[in-house]
Amino acid sequence: MGDEAHAGRGRRPTIADVAQRAGVSKGLVSFALNGRPGVNAVTRDRILAVAAEMGWSPDVRARSLSTNRSFALGLVLRRDIEIVAGDPFFPAFIAGVERELSPAGQALVLASVPTGPLEADTYRKLAAERRVDGVFLADLRAHDERLALVDSLGLAAVTLGHPDIDSPFAAVSVDDVEGMIATVDHLVDLGHRSLAHVAGTADMLHASRRRDAFHAACGARGVVGRVVETDFSARQGGEATRELLAGDADRPTAITYSNDLMALAGIAVAQRAGLSVPRDLSVSGFDDSDIARYVYPSLTSVATDAVEWGAAAARVLLAAIAGTPLEDTDLAPAKLIARESTGPAPGAPPPH
């Protein structure tokens, strides 16, 4: 007597145990659990009560096998560790994803791969083993081969941002352009006429979109806008800064960076060169990491709501899997947060 309901001890109850105890068939338990019509309300309540009493919940493995669904979504991170580690985006994004997945009974499968061919293999493996029903495609690249790959693997997907090629998947996007334009406007309004942008890897779409927006905004305001490309790392952010500050003649008076990490490294390089930020050089970042607010000078940055982005992407992906696809979603555009690291251009009159 009473060898049930002992979590972890002995055999855990199955649907058959619940059915027997409730005096009904397995099928009816399944119907009751999934809230399907055709079950007498009284019977349903009794079944659910028995299930709760026995501490039974359906085994996701068995469910997966019979429904041909995994009840899990995948996220493949392909980045070098130093760069992921310094990036506040993914932890926040994942928190948002989880907020949606958990109540939906879905799990997140995370894979982390170094840059290289392993990435495609990882998607293939996730599909071949039937680990996940769909994947989040982050860090889109130019002509991203993952779109065709993932589609051919029969996986559902959602892209973070709009791809530059035809896509079979819905996109959930946050517009960086507006934040970059606001940054350039902010700097030009402060009297800067020679700007620079330290961009991320050119083949990553969000990096190139920011770069293009920088160019366009500088053109629109009639100011000089140089660009140096990097790999998003603090090291290269610092090196790019050194390069930009080297020439005396055309030295920019303001630099925008494609992430906060590089901006902080850039400030350090400037300070080492004897420049004061923002007196001699204005600096702005991207992502609005928590630390941006707490350094000195505090860092002007462009804020993206990564948590909401994750939640929206999860909703869209779940809908696609459920067969009721949602439209592309454009979230609130990234917003400039002006702080102390940007100030009047040297020699410029203070803005009124």
Place this chain on the structure above:
Amino acid sequence: MGDEAHAGRGRRPTIADVAQRAGVSKGLVSFALNGRPGVNAVTRDRILAVAAEMGWSPDVRARSLSTNRSFALGLVLRRDIEIVAGDPFFPAFIAGVERELSPAGQALVLASVPTGPLEADTYRKLAAERRVDGVFLADLRAHDERLALVDSLGLAAVTLGHPDIDSPFAAVSVDDVEGMIATVDHLVDLGHRSLAHVAGTADMLHASRRRDAFHAACGARGVVGRVVETDFSARQGGEATRELLAGDADRPTAITYSNDLMALAGIAVAQRAGLSVPRDLSVSGFDDSDIARYVYPSLTSVATDAVEWGAAAARVLLAAIAGTPLEDTDLAPAKLIARESTGPAPGAPPPH
């Protein structure tokens, strides 16, 4: 003819398809695939060739159901987003975990929960649904209830660090104590006689271990060592610094922080107060984030190899699940990396 081997198109091949094509039984295909004895070498090769040709790999769902294993491990992050986002530990840890899991055919299931009761529910759910075979227990707390919970749920586990209570699980640990002692020694050697430590949440074991080590090291060297407790966030790191610098009489000349994020915020607070780092105040962090090297002044910090930690933890957990448990593992202790943010105490003679 020829409707097989089309990834994603139509029905994917099953073990029965492979068996039929190879002219053997399902069971033999299974044996061949898993490298079991009792299969003729020639037959085995033929089976494997056919499987490869058809692009078949076993469906984890079916495998899970029959073997009663999930082939997945879980990691539950319970932290506030601002704190996870600024922490370089988990991305690196996960990269190390993945390095071991991927070749072993295991997946990582990641859950992210806010501080609160949801955490225990998440472990319960992972176990009830049979999502994972084991979990990584990170951020151990004092008298951590998760040990008993996870054990009662019948999950395998590995703890990151040694718990302060009896544990049924193996531990993989990196000793922070040595790094903290080295930090205090470094500062005392530089002439500092009044130190302070900005500690993390007291109920988190690694925070309290660092704090205790700080106290002990200060005692051993006969210097003053004050402690302020925080929640690991940049905000509270800054506030703690303000508090420490407020009194004129007993103001410390050096502050060690329990992470780099707080140390950077602390430097900012000091600079705002008109102090120069390290001339007026020495500062050191913990974790050795990538950014520590690139800020100005560069940040003295204590380095932990999170990637190796992840890899070792994964190996130990996999061994536990396989029924061949490994011993507790102590990795290389955390190491002090002295940089520019620590220097001679004000008024002290320069070290010879």
Place this chain on the structure above:
DNA sequence: TTGTACGCGTTATCAC
């Protein structure tokens, strides 16, 4: 509402 076939590998039992 019930009975039962089914999904797809694994493994124990048997036969040659």
Place this chain on the structure above:
DNA sequence: GTGATAACGCGTACAA
């Protein structure tokens, strides 16, 4: 030693 056969794991879904 090689190999086939069939039961099994646990929900789901359809015919009855």
